[in-house]
Amino acid sequence: MSNTSSTPAWVLFLDKPEKICLNGNMNSSDIRRRFLEFFKSRGHAIVPSSSLVPNDPTTLFTSAGMQPMVPYLLGKKHPSGLRIVNSQRCFRSQDIEEVGDNRHDTFFEMLGNWSFGDYFKKEQLAWMFEFLTKELGLDPYKLYVTVFCGNEIIPRDAESMILWKDLFKSVGIEAKDVEDSEAKGMQGGRIFYYGEKKNWWSREGSPKDMSVGEPGGPDSEMFYEFSDVVHNPTYGPYCHVNCDCGRYMEIGNNVFMEYIKNVDGSFSQLPAKNVDFGGGLERMVAATRNDPDIFNTDLSRPLIEFIEKTAEKKYEGADARSMRIIVDHVKAATMLIADGVLPSNKTQGYILRRLIRRAVRFGRILGIQEHFMEQISKRVSSLYRDVYPELPQKTDHIAMVLRDEETKFSATISRGLKEIEKLTELDGTSAFRLYESYGFPFELTEEIARERGQQIAYGEFKKAFEKHQEISRAGTEKKFGGHGLLLDTGELKAANEEELNTVTRLHTATHLLQAALRKVLGDEVRQMGSDITAERTRFDFSFERKVTKEELEQIEHIVNEVVQRDYTVEAKKMPYEEAIKTGALYVFSAKGGSASGGPKKYPEEVNVYSVYDLKSGEVFSREFCGGPHVKRTGEIGHFRIIKEESSSAGVRRIRGVVEN
Ligand SMILES: [Zn+2]
Ligand SMILES: [Zn+2]
Numbered sequence: 065m066s067n068t069s070s071t072p073a074w075v076l077f078l079d080k081p082e083k084i085c086l087n088g089n090m091n092s093s094d095i096r097r098r099f100l101e102f103f104k105s106r107g108h109a110i111v112p113s114s115s116l117v118p119n120d121p122t123t124l125f126t127s128a129g130m131q132p133m134v135p136y137l138l139g140k141k142h143p144s145g146l147r148i149v150n151s152q153r154c155f156r157s158q159d160i161e162e163v164g165d166n167r168h169d170t171f172f173e174m175l176g177n178w179s180f181g182d183y184f185k186k187e188q189l190a191w192m193f194e195f196l197t198k199e200l201g202l203d204p205y206k207l208y209v210t211v212f213c214g215n216e217i218i219p220r221d222a223e224s225m226i227l228w229k230d231l232f233k234s235v236g237i238e239a240k241d242v243e244d245s246e247a248k249g250m251q252g253g254r255i256f257y258y259g260e261k262k263n264w265w266s267r268e269g270s271p272k273d274m275s276v277g278e279p280g281g282p283d284s285e286m287f288y289e290f291s292d293v294v295h296n297p298t299y300g301p302y303c304h305v306n307c308d309c310g311r312y313m314e315i316g317n318n319v320f321m322e323y324i325k326n327v328d329g330s331f332s333q334l335p336a337k338n339v340d341f342g343g344g345l346e347r348m349v350a351a352t353r354n355d356p357d358i359f360n361t362d363l364s365r366p367l368i369e370f371i372e373k374t375a376e377k378k379y380e381g382a383d384a385r386s387m388r389i390i391v392d393h394v395k396a397a398t399m400l401i402a403d404g405v406l407p408s409n410k411t412q413g414y415i416l417r418r419l420i421r422r423a424v425r426f427g428r429i430l431g432i433q434e435h436f437m438e439q440i441s442k443r444v445s446s447l448y449r450d451v452y453p454e455l456p457q458k459t460d461h462i463a464m465v466l467r468d469e470e471t472k473f474s475a476t477i478s479r480g481l482k483e484i485e486k487l488t489e490l491d492g493t494s495a496f497r498l499y500e501s502y503g504f505p506f507e508l509t510e511e512i513a514r515e516r517g518q519q520i521a522y523g524e525f526k527k528a529f530e531k532h533q534e535i536s537r538a539g540t541e542k543k544f545g546g547h548g549l550l551l552d553t554g555e556l557k558a559a560n561e562e563e564l565n566t567v568t569r570l571h572t573a574t575h576l577l578q579a580a581l582r583k584v585l586g587d588e589v590r591q592m593g594s595d596i597t598a599e600r601t602r603f604d605f606s607f608e609r610k611v612t613k614e615e616l617e618q619i620e621h622i623v624n625e626v627v628q629r630d631y632t633v634e635a636k637k638m639p640y641e642e643a644i645k646t647g648a649l650y651v652f653s654a655k656g657g658s659a660s661g662g663p664k665k666y667p668e669e670v671n672v673y674s675v676y677d678l679k680s681g682e683v684f685s686r687e688f689c690g691g692p693h694v695k696r697t698g699e700i701g702h703f704r705i706i707k708e709e710s711s712s713a714g715v716r717r718i719r720g721v722v723e724n
Contacts, residue, residue: 067373075221076403078082082133084660090200090349090352090361091349091361091362092172092195092345092346092362093450093451095200095345095348095349095707096151096175096345096451097174098195098199098200099149099175100150100151101201102191102195102199103147103149103191104149106147106421107147107553108148108149109144109147109149110149110150111144111150111286112150113150113152113173113401113452114126114131114132114152114509115404116154116155116399116400116403117240117400117403117404117412117661118131118132122706122707124157124411124412124415125154125155125156125412126153126154126155126344127154127155127156128154129151129154129174129175129176130153130176130319130342131646132152132177132338132670133148133176133178133340133461134267136148136178136180136661137178137180137278137279137338137340139336142180146179146181146182147177147178147179147180147182148177148181149175149176149177149178149614150176150182151173151174151175151176151177151345151451152173152176152454153171153173153174153399154172154173154174155170155171155399155400156170156172157170157415159698160419160422161203163388163392163393164385164388164389165310165385165388165640166356166357166358166359166388167310167312167313167347167350167356167358169346169358169359169396170393170396170398171392171395171396172344172345172346173344173346173356173451174342174344174345175342175344175345175346176340176341176342176343177191177339177341178338178339178340178341179338179339180336180338180482181336181337181338184320184337184339185223185224185227185318185320185339186227186338188320188341189228189284189318190227190320192316192318192341193228193231196286196315196560197235200348200351201354202288202352204235204237204353205237205305205655206288206291206351207254207286207287207288208254208255208256208286208289208305208312208527209254209255209256209284209285209286210257210258210263210285210305211224211225211228211241211255211256211257211258211263212224212257212258212259212260212263212264212282212284213243213257213258213259213263213283215259215260215271217271217330217331218264218271218323220257221263221282221284221308221320222439223317223674224282224284224318225241226590227612228254228255228284229241229255232254239252239253239255240252240255241253241254241255241256242256242257243257244257244303245257245304245305246300246304246306247302249301249302249303249304250302250303250304250305250463255256256305258306261616262285262306263279263282263284263285264281264282264283265281265282265283265319265321265340265688266278266279267280268280268610268677269610269709271325272324272329273326273609273710274275275509275608275612275613276325276327277324277325277612278324279321279323279324279325280321280323280325280716281319281320281337282320282322283318283319283320283323284317284320285305285314285317285318286313286314286318286343287313287314287315288312288313288315288350289311289312290310290311290312290313290354290355290356291674292307293310293311293356294309294311295307296309297301302361306632310356313347313350313356314347315343315344315347315348315351316341316342316348317341317343318339318340318341319339319341320337320343321334321337321338322334322337323497323704330482339689346358346361346364349362349363350517359388359391363447364391364395365445366442366443367391367394367440368387368388368391369445370439370440371390371391371432371436371440374428374433374436374439375387375432375433377430377431383551384493386429386430387426387430388423389421389426390426390427390430390436390440391440393419393420393422393423394419394423394437394440394441394466395444396464397416397419397420397437397441397466397601398424398444398445398455399444400412400415400416400419400461401416401458401461401462401466402452402454402455402458402462404488406465407420407465407469407510408469410566410598410599411599411600411721414597414598414599415599417469420469420470420473421469421473422473423437424437424470424473424477425508428477428508429507429511433469435467435470435474435495435671437467437470438466438467438470441459441462441463442459442463445458445459445462472495475581476502477502477504479502480498480502480508483501484504484509484512487520489514490513490520491520492520492521492523492524492525492527492528493524493528494509495509495513495524495528496525496529497528499525506522506525507519518645519690525547532616545611548676561597564692566598566599566722567596567598568692568693568694569694569699569700569701569722570600570601570721570722571596571691572633572675572693572697572699572700573601573695573720573722574596574603574701575673575675575685575687575689576626576627576675576684576697576718577603577619577703577720578591578605578624578649578685578687579622579675579685580606580619580622580623580626581619581718583622584615584618584619584622585607585615588606588607589605589606589607590605590606590649591603591604591605592604592606592711592715598722600706600719600721601719601721602717602718602719603717603720604711604715604716604717605715605718606714606715607714607715607716608714610716611708611712611716611718616708618703619705623703624702624703626675626697627665627697627698627701627702627703628698628699629677629697630696630697630698631675631676631677631678631684631696631697632675632676632677632678632695632696633673633674633675633693633695633697634673634676634693635671635672635673635689635693636671636672636674637670637671637672638670639668639670640667640668640669640670643670646672648672648674648686648687648688648689649686649687650687650688670688671688671690671691672686672687672691673685673686673687673689673691673693675697699722700722701722702719702722702723703721703722704720704721704723705718705719705720706719706721706724709721
């Protein structure tokens with residue numbers, strides 16, 4: 065997989081004649097081209113988009129335009145100079161579940177410009193204002209901005225606030241700056257102060273989480289107001305620019321890398337300050353159309369129309385959600401396959417598989433029986449051929465991969481459909497059984513029930529689901545038991561022996577990880593949650609601060625030591641009280657025994673898994689658990705931590721993978 069596209073795509077489409085109809089809307093190509101040309105004429109070099117799959121093994125996907133720029137933001141010399149502009153294709157797998165409303169997608173293009181120690185806030189904000197109001201013709205009255213409010217160590221970004229005031233003034237707008245809009249509403253303001261959660265950027269999060277020597281800085285976000293969208297009070301009593309109701313949409317973020325952290329926790333100004341701007345292309349198109357639905361832009365609308373025709377349904381209500389999911393997922397799948405990813409049970413391939421399966425499943429919900437992804441994918445290729453000229457050449461390969469995976473998954477779904485025909489009454493229990501045996505999504509069973517004039521309460525399904533987990537926890541479940549590990553979300557069930565095998569290895573690795581964490585960080589480390597997929601393990605634990613790089617290396621090393629020594633893994637069933645006495649770790653839950661937290665609810669008889677050295681008898685790990693586990697730690701393979709981050713207050717999150 066190559067990291068950068070070798071075709072100079074930009075050259076090709078920059079030479080194209082103007083397509084803008086002055087009375088109508090600009091399309092995505094117009095906006096993309098205008099952005100690149102705007103910055104090119106201000107001394108920026110246009111660079112091509114990097115691949116969606118970065119060379120960096122610690123990151124699965126390119127999820128922002130800045131990602132390939134990080135080395136240059138940290139001081140490396142960019143071969144094209146100090147001023148760079150591009151449009152980067154991005155993929156965010158963490159947003160998969162959020163797709164379905166009018167503004168979330170997993171695949172998108174991000175327009176970006178960078179200054180590596182060259183110009184700073186004054187130029188950047190003025191150019192942005194000019195680009196949005198003059199080039200895109202956005203009504204300045206519909207623009208709102210945010211700036212960093214400052215904290216005990218970093219001052220408020222007053223400079224940006226004053227610059228914005230002057231810019232708005234230049235078009236006759238008196239821009240008021242206001243505090244606490246989250247709690248008090250807009251208050252007639254146009255410039256809003258937000259804290260480090262919203263308006264601070266560093267690779268390691270908030271200023272206090274940053275390591276010594278790490279750069280960071282405030283950012284200033286820009287929002288477009290869709291005045292026809294009425295605030296929904298379920299999101300809070302007052303509307304504000306960061307409200308989730310959809311009235312305000314973020315169309316870009318200017319990051320000002322300005323500070324570096326000192327040994328004593330204070331911050332100094334960086335000698336060479338950087339600008340990093342990123343803005344979603346689809347969102348900018350939506351703003352110029354004054355239509356908050358990004359799926360109505362020319363980058364998605366033709367795909368929606370194709371699905372409408374195929375499904376013989378309209379783009380509205382619950383069907384609109386299904387159509388958006390299909391459009392986004394097929395688009396993302398097409399781009400990932402184009403960048404060399406193939407469906408598999410690991411890493412990028414697993415995410416691709418999930419996208420395809422979700423698309424099939426929502427196709428079924430819409431009543432589409434025949435294969436449809438290939439045809440949507442071909443339309444994606446033609447929609448994007450200007451920007452990614454390599455796409456059309458890959459169309460056949462992409463179609464073949466999609467067809468293959470669609471066929472495989474359709475077979476499972478069809479078996480479930482046969483089963484459902486035999487059932488006269490559909491309820492939560494049967495929905496769960498269909499889900500458990502055929503990977504049949506709840507939504508689909510619910511839909512079929514509705515067609516028959518029946519109703520299934522999601523609560524019942526959930527109850528059946530939880531009951532199953534309870535049984536698993538008691539250790540009486542055979543194959544897919546334990547931890548409800550694959551049952552937490554619809555798609556994560558192990559589909560075959562290979563996936564099951566990987567999950568099992570990851571599961572035992574997770575036990576080792578917890579034990580290693582406690583050895584390195586102390587006994588205050590307790591499991592707060594865990595989620596294992598065929599791709600990775602995710603482990604949440606109580607701990608107050610960021611885990612340092614050195615500590616992470618040490619933890620990884622300890623786990624791999626135990627793997628090397630090939631310790632024995634053994635299960636024992638015993639009464640709950642007795643298990644507690646062995647010192648076995650249990651899942652800690654605030655909802656458990658007492659208000660201050662305690663074991664979550666366990667049945668009277670539990671399973672305890674121990675990992676120990678057969679020769680010395682020394683126990684490395686002992687936990688309440690339903691399994692499944694490997695028999696010996698040597699089967700796990702090499703364990704690697706891929707990410708450490710904050711999960712919530714006082715809770716850290718680690719993601720890890722196992723490699724053969
Ligand atoms: Zn709102
Ligand atoms: Zn376990």
